[in-house]
Amino acid sequence: MLTLKEKIAQMLICGIDGTMADERTKALVRKVKVGGVILYGKNTPTAQVTFGLTHELQTLAAHCPMPLIIAIDEEHGRVSRIKEGTTRFVDMAVIGTMDDPAIAGRIAAVTARELRACGINMNFAPVADVKLNPANKVIGNRSFSHDPEIVAGLAAAYIKEGVAGGMILCVKHFPGHGDTSVDSHHELPTVDKPVEEIRRCELAPFKAAISAGVQAVMTAHIMFPRIDSLPATMSGTIIRGLLQKELGFGGVIISDDMEMGAIAKHYGVLEAFANAINAGVNMFILSGMLSRDIDPAELVESIEQAVTNGRIDNNMIDISVKKITDLKNRYITGRDPARSFDGSALRKESSLEFAQFLEEVKRTLDEEID
Secondary structure (H helix, E strand, O other): OOOHHHHHHOOEEEEOOOOOOOHHHHHHHHHHOOOEEEEOHHHOOOHHHHHHHHHHHHHHHHHOOOOOEEEEOEEEOOEEOOOOOOOOOOOHHHHHHHOOHHHHHHHHHHHHHHHHHOOOOEEOOOEOOOOOOOOOOOOHHHOOOOOHHHHHHHHHHHHHHHHHOOOEEEEEEEOOOOOOOOOOOOOOOEOOOOHHHHHHOOHHHHHHHHHOOOOEEEEOOOEOOOOOOOEHHHOHHHHHHHHHHHOOOOOEEEEOOOOOHHHHOOOOHHHHHHHHHHHOOOEEEEOOOOOOOOOHHHHHHHHHHHHHOOOOOHHHHHHHHHHHHHHHHHHOOOOOOOOOOOOHHHHHHHHHHHHHHHHHHHHHHHHHHO
16 A cells, blocks of 8 residues: 555656666655656667666666656657667658558557667657647657648557557647647747647547557647646646547546746746646656756655645545556566666667668658659
């Protein structure tokens, strides 16, 4: 039986420093008992180093209530964290021009296999945003297309193969980051569109992702003033209404990084977390590398107090922990499935597949030019 403090800690996915667990990281896992860790390029110079770190992290978590979610943003193209030892694919916009679900599925299968070999069990991918605004630099070529049907088809194919490969996938950024011109890393974007228009366009890929079996959805730090006066991450109308009730999503809902400027510049820490938890967010990313550094241990205590005094609904904490527990029990079957890293067969197979993939890309582009 988890204590209230342990339940709250399970809702946090925290960034760490370096390629080995330092004292802060050890404290996050052993003392705070956070639910997960997110890895960035600074943690993952090679596949082998990444495996060493994830192995160490799960070993640290051996006496915790549950194993860790170890997550990464491996979208390929310009958002590709592991620098060496894994297959490097092109931006998803290139895949969108080909509009071939089989290719999107193959990329997902290779990525799932390689990430699992590195000890990573969750990928914050695919991007299901429809690129509607040409001035949108933060999404840009991370999106499959400006066409919602193409995005929906490719995202669904990616998810089916990635999930079949044993990876927890988190589609993003709900309800859509493709029609913004402001980068939510720095400021709070606004999309001033009626909900009917959003249903027709932005929600289509997320509906397809849910039908394909995606296990998690990431919320966007974006204001939709015709829907709610709070950003999507804090909006019960958007999360409980659109995502859960209308689209029927029953999996884990994860916030984008709560230290991004879109949140940090406009809301107090506890205010943001209280609103988001009550709205239905189950897990929160804290990168520790953007606008401000929130201490996870202090945050857990603040949320615990807010639950005690009724500001945060305790039932929402229990719902979140049940979802997190179910996800971990289903997809994280072993804390330490391998004790040594063997990337030789993996790299050989991936290189062969990648060569075949490049030939298909070249052939398709040549046909388009002709």
